[in-house]
Amino acid sequence: MSTLLEARGLRLAFGGVKAADGIDLSVAKGEFLAIIGPNGAGKTTFINMTTGYLRPQGGQILYDGADITGRRPREIVRRGIARSFQLPQLFSEHTVEENAALAIAARDGIWSPLRPLLRPAWREEARELLDRFGLLPIADRRADALNEGTRKLADIAMAVALRPRVLLMDEPTSGVAASEKMAVVETLARVLRGAGVTAVFVEHDMDVVERFADRVAVWAQGRIAALGSPAQVLADPEVQRNVIGIGRPGRAGVEGPAHA
The missing domain is CATH 3.40.50.300 (P-loop containing nucleotide triphosphate hydrolases)
Structure with missing residues (x-):
């Protein structure tokens, strides 16, 4: 290889x-x-x-x-090249789906914490990504309510959203x-x-x-x-x-x- x-x-x-x-x-x-x-x-x-x-x-x-x-x-x-950290870098006050949408928006050059949440295309991509990680059932749960294993998966899903x-x-x-x-x-x-x-x-x-x-x-x-x-x-x-x-x-x- x-x-x-x-x-x-x-x-x-x-x-x-x-x-x-x-x-x-x-x-x-x-x-x-x-x-x-x-x-x-x-x-x-x-x-x-x-x-x-x-x-x-x-x-x-x-x-x-x-x-x-x-x-x-x-x-x-x-x-x-993307990375994840020892401590998950999630927006605690947002849902798992919103965190994924924010990562997708950042990939596309949008850094506002609000605008990404208004775009259906980004939400659709976020839900498809979460489904691959087995996180779709908790897409509407806030990040600060997750256990550590799920937080790790959500954090790495955000990194994968960067393609x-x-x-x-x-x-x-x-x-x-x-x-x-x-x-x-x-x-x-x-x-x-x-x-x-x-x-x-x-x-x-x-x-x-x-x-x-x-x-x-x-x-x-x-x-x-x-x-x-x-x-x-x-x-x-x-x-x-x-x-x-x-x-x-x-x-x-x-x-x-x-x-x-």
Whole structure:
């Protein structure tokens, strides 16, 4: 498969801390790439650089062969790269349908919080999108009344409304109840693969990584310490010791808040 997203020698330091220390990474079209690693390893920094929220001090980011290094977030979105955050970015006072309509309006260059709600075409598209995510039955529910798993799905549905070719997700299962995690990720995988969206996601649950990733990249101190299939990477003794954790029952992964 051809490369769609590529990082070449990315470098960024905050004081004496190297958040990116020569990152080289290629992501193939249609691939699901998981990024794992301990807190503070630079995982979220990579997403922020790729989506324009941080500017690298060295190196390049290429998207479909074009240099997008340092471009503004809105320009990167227009080119076809979207993202979701650890904490869902929803308009709490609006319904799920209205949130989706607002995202569709933003894609079309309308940033008013009121005008999108008056256009039937956007509402129709919003409901079709929510149906793909299994959210249509709660389309009229306010965002602040949703549980965390549903909020995550609604947040990522808003990102998909932008019609990205690449979606970067920062801990899509963070805060989601253990009983809901697999259902949430199964929905995401079904929708994204069905739409042909390439996905890069930071994840701390190794069961999710093993089940849904095509490849896994391990971050450590701003570098990629390992890269390969889930079976290869998760069997690596160094990864088991430093990322998964020694002495934990099973392979549940490193849970808890991630300041990556």
